[in-house]
Amino acid sequence: MLMLPALPSLATEKPGVAPVIDLPKPGPRDRCPVCGMFPERYPDWTATVLFQDGHADHFDGAKDFFKYLYDMPKYASGRKREQITGMGVTGYYAAEMIDAQQALYVIGSDVLGPMGHELVPHPDMYDAEAFMRDHAAIKILRFEDTSMEMLLGLDEGKFDWG
Template sequence: MKRLLKKIFVMVCLVGLFSTAALSAGPKMPGPKDRCPVCGMFVAPYPDWIATIVLKDGQQIFFDGCKDLFRYYLELPEGEGEGTKGEITAIYVTEYYRAQFMLVDEVFFVAGSDVYGPMGKELIPVAGKELAETFMRDHSGSQILTFEQITLDLLPPN
């Protein structure tokens, strides 16, 4: 009996370890056929601009930039169930300087800059308030926003 309990304990620990590793791995990159649901562009050719929504079932929705991610996200209804904000487990954007995925609540978004994305004017995600202020000054940005402050009327036109 003691031996059986020991085996069960080891198995539970291993499952927990692998689950934690899978969660910390972050989102995966898009494949060559993944398209932005807002504009229809293929996303993979623009790795410096990719944004993604991760759903409860593990699926990801990819975007060719923050602007289209917000257009999609802000139109989703609140609540639980398919096609709602309640199905989302995480939202990632590609941080401008690091060129790697970061959670949306870990970055600031600079609007109105002279830096263009695949679809023209773009919201630029930058890690840290000080770096966002530097970016805004260096690239003629107009304002710095958090994820919660962004509304449809603040998005640059396509």
């Protein structure tokens, strides 16, 4: 399994809670580099990667965000992971951009994102567990628990891998 190394956080941290972070919002012409959709149309699902030079890539969900990170040569030609200064995903209940590395992700629920089955982000275990109960979800994952195999499985509606 390919591991995604951690980056420094942009926000003040509370133990066990992914902090709200300030990243650029997608504009009307921004397209998801993975699927080509327009993330601005899906503000409740937006994920963002910010680079040192100020360039930001936006995604229509956490699933495409992770696919991008696992295959940057394909989706971010000429850019390297070490150039990333911030990564955020939109938390499900509060709809605020939270630190992607500290978020918890729930899979296998009855909630679908713009690209179908998704990793649904939450800032803490309380929200993630409540979401699991409310939406018949299967599993809670941390940032480092993801894999490309799992992401491709979600595309096919599979929630058990490896």
